[in-house]
Amino acid sequence: MASSIGKEVLRKESGQKVTGAARYTGDTSKPGLLHAALAVSPHAHARMLSIDTSAARSIPGVRAVITGEDFPVLTGSPLEDRPPLAIDKVRYFGEPVAVVVADAEYIAEMAALQVRVEYETLPLVQSPLEAYKPDAPLIHENLAEYKHYEEVYPEPGTNVASRNRIRKGNMEEGWSRSIHTIEVRVSMPQSDHAAMEPRCSTAELLPDGKAVIHSASQSPYIIRSQINRYFHIPLQQIIVHTPLVGGGFGGKAAVQLEFLAFLASRAVGGKAVKLVNSRERDMVSSPVHIGLESRVKLGCAADGKIAAAEITHWFDGGAYSDRGPIMSKAGASDCSGPYRIDNLQCDSLCMYTNHPYSTSFRGFGHPELTFAIERAMDVMAARLSMDPLEFRFLNAIGPGDTTPTQTLLDRSTVGNLPMCIAKLKDMIRWDEQPLIEAKGHFVKARGVCCMWKNSNTPADxxxxxxxxxxxxxxxxxxxxxxxxxxxxxxxxxxxxxxxxxxxxxxxxxxxxxxxxxxxxxxxxxxxxxxxxxxxxxxxxxxxxxxxxxxxxxxxxxxxxxxxxxxxxxxxxxxxxxxxxxxxxxxxxxxxxxxxxxxxxxxxxxxxxMRDIKELDPMTGKGKPGPEWTVGAQMVEVELDTRDYSYRILQAATIIDAGRVINPVFARGQITGGMSMGLGLASREAFAFNEEAQVLNPQFRTYHMLRYGEQPAYFVDFVETPNAEAPFGLRGIGEHGVIGMPAALANALSAATGIALNRLPLTPERIWRTAHDPI
Missing domain, CATH: 3.30.365.10 (Aldehyde oxidase/xanthine dehydrogenase, molybdopterin binding domain)
Structure with a gap:
């Protein structure tokens, strides 16, 4: 019998998709279906002095209007800090304050505009560094009272939702061995998941007590458990249907609209209610990709090996915690990147700000931490006058080394990064071309990076x-x-x-x-x-x-x-x-x-999951997941020095996949991730005004890589089996995105001769950095 593993097999759902027969949550319909719409806050930080729903209720066709006062419950995982509808206070622009249920969607939307809220505006916090200041306005005054689960360590009286620490080795010894030291500060803004299908959910409460929810979700069983937890319906009475989902990238793992659809159905006697976000509402009111401010200090010994690293991450978790604390934990547990660093200190903080709250995003904190450590690696390689790939090869982590959490690695758990680097060198013909090549006003340059990722999953x-x-x-x-x-x-x-x-x-x-x-x-x-x-x-x-x-x-x-x-x-x-x-x-x-x-x-x-150990809150010692997936990446650019516009010519990735199950799917996942990573690096970001309002909540002004702007992509694999996994496979779904921001920044920094440490790297930002580096 011929093997099915490693073969190209047609997707099971292909026929449905190409014929238009595929059904998504937004296609859900039934006789008597009602529609819901959100009323949202125009302020990013304000007290709610009063809320008047009478004008909305008076509109013909409106069945119900519900507010946070009707269901005063706090939700969240791992920290219960977010009401489904704002209670007493709003903390980000676009936060839902009421849900209107009506016979038709347009009636619900019209009525939502008639919900009147009297606000008293409060001082804003717009960056994690600003939020960290001792005198910063508090986003959550009652932080000490919130229930929390998993590994989260809030600091009441501050805007620190959680802090994770890594303390490994002897820092004094590491710095004494360091002949060269460098320090970089980087920033990466919040951005959108930008899935093709906006978030949507339908809920119905049946006469027999069952709650039936249809949702475009990555976590239907979490929806079930949280409806059970907060609304006390037995698990066997909660049925969640998730059909095909039009992209998620982590953003549809959060539970948000499902709560609101459930509450809307309960408010109208259990009738079926559909809640579908418009694109603008999806970008403004729903959870987003986390931002980061970071400082990395590296020390290098005379032989070119890294002797010490001191890292601080301030993640922009936004107004509520959601999965932000677990992403900041990932920022600590893998802070070194895939490098052997015996003396290491890291503080990784998830900060509250008055930005939209963050949730899981493809890479789960790793594109951010990789951008920080890889910019430092390139700066150090330049200080040493060393080939950037050779510098990474020299310091590559491997069997017998330990991670920042002091997990001892073997070939099964860490794979083969040196082989990935060697294969990347051959693929892109690294030794046959100069790192920088100038012709008139145009400069070609290549940037490289290495990356790794652990899953950071719960022990159960x-x-x-x-x-x-x-x-x-x-x-x-x-x-x-x-x-x-x-x-x-x-x-x-x-x-x-x-x-x-x-x-x-x-x-x-x-x-x-x-x-x-x-x-x-x-x-x-x-x-x-x-x-x-x-x-x-x-x-x-x-x-x-x-x-x-x-x-x-x-x-x-x-x-x-x-x-x-x-x-x-x-x-x-x-x-x-x-x-x-x-x-x-x-x-x-x-x-x-x-x-x-x-x-x-x-x-x-x-x-x-087996043998997962929680991280010690003071040292970070533990085991956050079963294995690490490693890889090496490259981006080549052509820059016009007259206006700092540039083209991305090619991007390459080598990943140790353990075992490739389906080559077409694997290459598609990596290529799609690379495209997403280049978008984050080159243009994607929310634009906030001085009142923390999102100025670009639709795709005409929120820019992504478009058709015709994509580079040539090159993808290949190393296969080092993971003993714990079926067929030796390793997770690869997120990994294409992880190193692209760092590789692009390294390429453009080489092309311009300027340290480009703030994303996104638009021509305007490069110009401003060149003329005002401060």
Missing amino acids: AGAGAVIIFNADGSVNLLCGAVEIGQGTRTSLTQMVAELLRMDVHKVSISTDVNTETEPQLWKTVASRSTFLVGNAIRAAAHDAIVQLKNTAARVLQLPSAELEIGGGRVYSMRDPGIGIEITRIAFGYKLPEGGTIGSQVIGRGSYA
Whole structure:
């Protein structure tokens, strides 16, 4: 039987998508469906003195108007600091203050504009460094009273939502060995997830007490658990449907609209209510990509090896914490980048500001920390007059080294970064071209970086899988992985086919997730879906194979240990001619005289993360995840020195993928990530005015890389198996984005001769830096 792993297999949902038959949450409809709209704050920081909904309620067709006073509950994970609707105070521009439910969407939108709130504006905090000052206005006066979970360490009386520390080695010894020291300060602004499909949710409360929610979500089981936690509905009574999702990038892992749709349905007697964000509302009111201000100080010994590093990250978590504290934890646990640094100190803080609140974003804190450490690496390489790739090769982390959290690495857990660097050098012909090449007004330059990522998942993150055999020998796979465009559900069928040694076309999987029928998956985030569900599938396939072999052993009167499965048969390893078709035993073998041996084969499996250790709050010692994915990246630019405009000519990535399950999906994920990373680096950012209002909340003014602006992309892989993962794979879904901002900044810094440490790198910003470096 030909292997299914490492092969190009057509997506299971392709036919639906190309014919227009694919259904998304926004397509949900039913007779009597009501519509909801949000009334939002025009201020970024203000007390709510009063709220008047009478004018909105008087509009014909309006069924209900609800405010924070109707449901005064605080939500959030890991820190419960956010009301679904503002109570007493608003903390960011666009924060929802009321929900209007009406017969039609336009009526709800019109009525939302009639909600009157009297505000008393308060002083603003617009940057994490400003928020860190002792006399900064407090965003959350009651921080000490908030419940919190996981590894979060708020500092009441300040704007610090959480602080993580790394203390490794002996800093005094490290600095004494340092012949060269450099320091860089970098910044990366908040930006949008910019998924094609805006956030949307529909909720209905049935007469039997069930709550049915449809959501474009990456975490349907988290929606279920949080509805249970905050509104006390039994878990078995909460059903969440997630069909195909039009992109997420982490932004749809947060629970926001689902709360509001649920509350809206409850306010109208349980009728079905749909809440769909417009693009502008999605960009202003929903959670965003986290920002960063950072300081990195590096010390290097005479032999070119890094002797010490001191790092401080101030993350712009925005008005509420959501996953910001866990991203700042990631900023600490992987702060060194993929380098051997024995003496290391890091403080990573998630700061409250009056910007929109942040949530998971592709890379989960790693594009930010990588930008910081990689700019420092390039500056140090220049100080040493050393080839930037050779400098990274010399300091590359590997087996026998320890991470910032003092986890001892082996080849399985860390992969092979030196091989990635070597392969990148060959791919881009690094040694055959100069780093900088000038021709008249045009300068070509290349920038490189290395990156790594650990998943930073909870210790109890897990997944289940069920493999159901049909009478014709085909199987159905049930699992909780959400299809957000990454191809995971198809890749999982390839795993099933490989383990059961059957044709992948005989493995079916639905395109949607139903929490009532599919086994639970923690979330579809962190490049963990294939790892978690894949391990559950491995257990489920083993369970199914045991059942098949046991039934076949009784029918064939052979020891089950002598049997093998493949090609639709169970057969003897000693004499493959002796065997039985799976179709004859998939539902039990019917004896000629009556009776049955065995029964329907249903393989069940589950998996939970192993050996994850919480980080010590004072030293950071612990283990944040099972393995690290490493890689090396390059960007080449052509700069016009007359106006600092530039073209991105090519971008390259080598990643240690452990084992590539589907080459087309893998290259697509990496290429898409590279494009996203170059957009973040070159142009994407929210523009705030002095009142912290977002000035560019639509795609005419919020600029992304467009068709015709994309460079040539080059992607390849190293394959160093991860012993804990199915087939040795490593997570790669986020990794294309991680190093692109750093590589572009390194290339443009080389081309201009200017230290470019503030993103995004627009021509105007480069010009301003050149003329006013301060």
